[in-house]
Amino acid sequence: MSTQALAGALADDRRRLVFAAIVLGDRDLAAVAARTGLSARDVATAVRRLTDTGVVVDEAAGLRVDGERLRELARAGGPATAAPAQSREETILRTFLRDGVLTRLPAQRGRRRVLLEHIAERSFEPGVRYPERAVDDALRAWCEGGEADHVSLRRYLIDDMLLARDHGVYWRP
Incomplete structure (x- = not known):
């Protein structure tokens, strides 16, 4: 993933709200929805996009931000590469x-x-x-x-x- 993909994942207001709630310690979709005021569907969609980019991890213990992945992206920087299109x-x-x-x-x-x-x-x-x-x-x-x-x-x-x-x-x- 590129820094551009990360920026794209966090460009949406709802995804930023969900990301912030996870950073603040909410570990499941219901807690994130309660904190953000978003619908369960919006939260699930945002979490899926954030997990696809790799900055949020969905484990047995719940959702968490992958700090190591964020540091890796910050160090990488550089030009963005296009992700392969999915069918x-x-x-x-x-x-x-x-x-x-x-x-x-x-x-x-x-x-x-x-x-x-x-x-x-x-x-x-x-x-x-x-x-x-x-x-x-x-x-x-x-x-x-x-x-x-x-x-x-x-x-x-x-x-x-x-x-x-x-x-x-x-x-x-």
Whole structure:
């Protein structure tokens, strides 16, 4: 990351407020939202951008500023280099998946379709028949700890024709 990317990450007022709250010791999204008065969604978006730049770290103990990374950037200075552009699909997957777990299902149909295709391709082999229990087990793994549930996920996969069903047997066409 360049100093220009860091400046870009902190150029937004909301991200600066979130960064300041983390510097002041708020360790979770709810505490940051309470301190800043921002919505949970705005806080989550700001934290994601700050963690992508590497200046904020999301650990088991909570959010923290990576002081060493900031010092490294301050020493580096120099001209900025352009970051490689991410595809739309990569951006959607990065937004809705964390460590292989679905954080939530997108409301927008196009985004949801990208996510569902990703899940179907990684969970089910084309043409192989699966009993309902196996499908539920595979989808539960995607939903652990997130807001989505495996039943809704299964329904969306069927509705979008990424999975077919007949008498309790499922397959990927």
